[in-house]
Amino acid sequence: MSWLLVLPLLVPLTTGILCLVLPGRTAQRVLGLAGALGLLAAGLALLAQVQRQGIQAVQIGNWPAPFGITFVADHLSALMVLISGVVAVAVALFALAENDQAREGLGYYALGHLLLFGVNGAFLTGDLFNLYVWFEVLLLASFVLMILGGSKAQLAGGVKYFAVSLLSSILFLVAVGLLYGATGALNMADLALRVERVHPGLLTALSMLFLVAFGLKAAVFPFFFWLPASYPAPPAMISALFAGLLTKVGVYALIRVFTLIFTHDTGFTHSLILWVAGFTLLLGALMALAQGELRRLLSFQLVSHIGYMLMGLGILTPLALAGSVFYALNHMIVIAALFLLAGLLQRLQGTTVLVRMGGLYGPYPWLAVLFLLPGLSLAGLPPFSGFWAKYTLVAAGLQAGQYGIVAVALLVGLLTLLSMGLVFAEVFWKKAPEGARAAPGGLGGRVLPVGLLAVLTLAIGLWAEPLLSLSQAAARELLEPAGYIQAVLGVSR
């Protein structure tokens, strides 16, 4: 059943190619949605397979590991693929309703699916250099998506995004090269076996290169400055895809290398990650409070909450890692919902500058509810998925005696709540300011994907056990790499 593992790659690739080959707009729109639904189905099938038979591995081209390229799906990879399928479906539905003819004509669906191809490739590959290649695939697609349509703000944001992405790619490539020089291996399972023979000081230095390279992609302190400068620029159907998926690829890569390869000196490396997590959380949340524009505010919230995912990695207990995984999954859904919602509000009021918005509670009370569901989930209030994610992390932090980071995590929860409350007050509660546009045109089908994501975060919150136990399974696999190595190389340590 090796084809199940490559299905999450083949589906978006085939969809993307067909969108390039078939010129008709209707064909592309149908393909855009069908491909996203197919990806979701493939993600479900893969997760079921991993659940039944344990870690899956395929040697591409039948070249045996560690010489060929291996694709591996453990619980973490399968879960990330599944949730990226969920985000893909929501964004595809939104794009269908948005009916942006100009951007569709420029190849929105083809690029979107090639982006998903790159993202899923990064989640599934078991080879460090191949991971670099997947990063390039998703970056190339994202560069074009970022400036698709060519508005001035998009080009300005695109230049910063391009420069920072290239910088992190170069760092990543240099780090891979040096690690290869030190170990003679690129296959991650093989690396996990070989790093024991490398001088620990050298290994720590290498791990720092990876921390910076992936940290740039994940937008953590002190490398987050580029994200709020570029993510607000493209329209919602693009920025939601970016916000939901791209930084999570960086987080995934950090989790992968810092549980599988760089575990020789956790006292130093993982403590440092914990500090990074704390500063990311705090600075992101404080900066979010200072923003007067909704999409920039959400971008800082996105940065801030990356800190939670690193917090679990830094604590490195089974419960903490499970919290990290759960948080990443929950956050993909929630932040995509909020970015799509910002698109709805932009359409209603013609602006996302908070002082010029207002008065939406009267005509659109249900929209206020739609905002509060993911908004409160982001702040970590029960009964939403964000609550369990944060609860798990805080509980793990207390168990491990990491009181400092727990205090920061709780404080940032409060700050997030404050920030969401401010947005609610500005956008819905406050009277519409003079000269504000009063709801031109309906929202149509754009509400559906936001609603689906909002209901999903509520559903996960009310029925958290399945996803939580899956996250715990992922954490167990991460902390016991022997299973991963056995699946890839067929030998045990």
Place this chain on the structure above:
Amino acid sequence: MNTLILKTTSRFLFTLLLLLSVFLLLRGHNEPGGGFIGALVAVGAYALFALAHGVSAARKLLPLPPLRLVGWGLLVALLSALPALLLGRPLMTGQWFSLLGVKLGTPILFDIGVYLTVFGALLSAIFGLEEAAHHPSEDA
């Protein structure tokens, strides 16, 4: 560029270069060559023709717009990866068979895909640049 020499020679070179590009593509099977280098030579042929006769004349010699060719190239490359799956082997495992004593396999299909993709992508860039140079107002 309006020179009689270039216009005349480009017609002959066009055919020769295209033949060379196919030769390189097929030679790449076991010796230096391959889809990428073959496509570069083919792009050279079209670029030369476009310089001598104009981009619109060169476009008329293409069966499809260059970007559409990228799509078809990717599709052909994708198809080369699939037979292995149908036979229950890992994705992209090379499959071989003999036709009239000639050994054929999926890697040549992959190379053809690379050829079309590189050809389409580079040519659309070159045509775009050439057109922008002659009609700067359109893209400004």
